[in-house]
Amino acid sequence: MAHKKVVVLAGYKTVKQALVNQAEDFGEREVFPIFHDFNKGNGTRTGQKTLVATGFCSFLMNLWLSGILFTNGNQWREMRRFTLGTLKDFGMGKRIMEEKIVEECQYLIEEFEQHKGEAFDGAQVISYAASNIISTLMYGKRFDYKDPNLQAMISRDQEIIYHTGSPSIQMYNIFPWLGPFLKTWWVIMRELQTRAKHGKRILTELKESLNPGKCRGLVDVFLTHKKDLEVKHFHPPLTAETHRVQEELSRVVGNRQVRVEDRKNLPYVEAVIHETQRLANVVPMSLPHRTSRDTAFQGYFIGKGTMVIPLLTSVLYDESEWATPHTFNPAHFLDDQGRFVRRDAFMPFSAGRRMCLGEGLARMVLFLFFTSLLQRFHFKPAPGVSEDDLDLTPVVGFTLHPLPHKLRATDRF
Numbered sequence: 001m002a003h004k005k006v007v008v009l010a011g012y013k014t015v016k017q018a019l020v021n022q023a024e025d026f027g028e029r030e031v032f033p034i035f036h037d038f039n040k041g042n043g044t045r046t047g048q049k050t051l052v053a054t055g056f057c058s059f060l061m062n063l064w065l066s067g068i069l070f071t072n073g074n075q076w077r078e079m080r081r082f083t084l085g086t087l088k089d090f091g092m093g094k095r096i097m098e099e100k101i102v103e104e105c106q107y108l109i110e111e112f113e114q115h116k117g118e119a120f121d122g123a124q125v126i127s128y129a130a131s132n133i134i135s136t137l138m139y140g141k142r143f144d145y146k147d148p149n150l151q152a153m154i155s156r157d158q159e160i161i162y163h164t165g166s167p168s169i170q171m172y173n174i175f176p177w178l179g180p181f182l183k184t185w186w187v188i189m190r191e192l193q194t195r196a197k198h199g200k201r202i203l204t205e206l207k208e209s210l211n212p213g214k215c216r217g218l219v220d221v222f223l224t225h226k227k228d229l230e231v232k233h234f235h236p237p238l239t240a241e242t243h244r245v246q247e248e249l250s251r252v253v254g255n256r257q258v259r260v261e262d263r264k265n266l267p268y269v270e271a272v273i274h275e276t277q278r279l280a281n282v283v284p285m286s287l288p289h290r291t292s293r294d295t296a297f298q299g300y301f302i303g304k305g306t307m308v309i310p311l312l313t314s315v316l317y318d319e320s321e322w323a324t325p326h327t328f329n330p331a332h333f334l335d336d337q338g339r340f341v342r343r344d345a346f347m348p349f350s351a352g353r354r355m356c357l358g359e360g361l362a363r364m365v366l367f368l369f370f371t372s373l374l375q376r377f378h379f380k381p382a383p384g385v386s387e388d389d390l391d392l393t394p395v396v397g398f399t400l401h402p403l404p405h406k407l408r409a410t411d412r413f
């Protein structure tokens with residue numbers, strides 16, 4: 001990239017060898033200028049600041065996570081350990097978290113019901129619901145879907161993520177002096193500023209109402225310990241698959257609320273969710289890594305500090321791993337007895353020491369949202385649109401997400 005050497009890792013075996021077998025060598029994060037702007041330099045270039053900084057001044061999840069996502073060294077290690085430990089205390093992957101997600105499913109179902117079978121765009125409300133799970137974890141409170149603060153927060157984040165992947169920001173990452181001449185850069189800076197202001201306001205409110213005897217969420221843990229410190233979108237499965245999912249749900253669960261412990265008895269549902277995530281390929285290039293020292297890799301010498309891009313697309317669509325890499329095929333995750341099988345090349349959360357920290361939570365949310373909606377509703381395209389007309393071409397930003405489209409949700413019962 002311009003004057004910088006970049007190594008692109010392609011295919012399951014190569015990505016796994018680097019991220020898992022040589023995890024230490026390939027485990028640093030490359031911080032692009034635009035990511036540096038997200039962090040406002042917090043520990044990313046100098047690596048020596050304490051953990052209080054932008055990540056925690058704004059409570060918003062993205063900014064918090066930017067204290068992990070875009071940092072290295074001690075700051076990253078401490079933040080990752082603190083966040084993982086606290087998320088576990090708050091029930092990530094456990095029953096308490098499940099209760100919160102199930103509660104959110106009910107709000108989501110109510111929202112879908114209000115459209116009484118008329119076509120509507122459900123993507124935004126699913127984003128609100130997913131964001132509410134994070135808000136509940138962060139400070140023990142959800143937002144009403146009509147709350148303008150929630151709506152503004154989500155559309156701001158979506159805009160930032162979208163523009164971060166734009167060609168002009170790629171140019172900025174190569175030639176940072178270009179920033180002030182680029183309209184997109186100004187758009188991102190303005191959105192980041194608004195977001196930081198909004199985050200500060202909420203943090204102040206949380207500080208003022210802090211009760212050390214009653215912990216509301218992760219932010220309270222941070223405040224009381226005085227520590228220095230996106231959903232998701234589905235490529236809609238096809239009709240036959242949807243029927244089979246609904247048949248399995250009816251047979252195994254019936255009308256009661258689906259629970260995480262049902263997962264093991266729902267192999268087809270599991271296969272469909274995994275296959276959807278594989279094909280959706282939400283973070284196609286993962287996040288950039290960097291070598292932490294001089295490294296020998298597959299007969300090549302890679303110098304310390306070289307940018308490394310683990311191409312997750314090439315793993316999720318690897319022709320030597322998947323029977324039909326480019327088509328939706330739940331059989332990728334089923335054996336000949338119809339039992340669910342894990343596949344090592346299923347890597348949407350990446351692998352190794354920088355692997356997604358929120359995997360457990362994200363998987364729980366995907367499972368409960370997906371099953372609760374499919375259990376309750378039949379989904380059809382808007383009137384006059386056939387399933388074949390639905391365009392699955394993704395909108396390309398820093399992540400991939402579906403084009404806006406309307407669906408009708410009609411009650412199954």
Ligand code: HEM
Nearest residue numbers: 065068069232283286287348349350354355356357358362
């Ligand atoms: C379907 C949803 C999600 C997907 C597909 C996803 C995917 C990813 C990927 C590909 C990475 C880069 C890993 C690497 O650099 O090798 C990542 C990093 C990360 N994710 Fe996620 N993620 C999801 C949801 C979440 C959630 C809900 C959280 C928060 C609870 C989260 C927190 C993080 C953090 C903190 C990192 C940075 C880890 C580090 O640098 O040490 N993610 N994620």
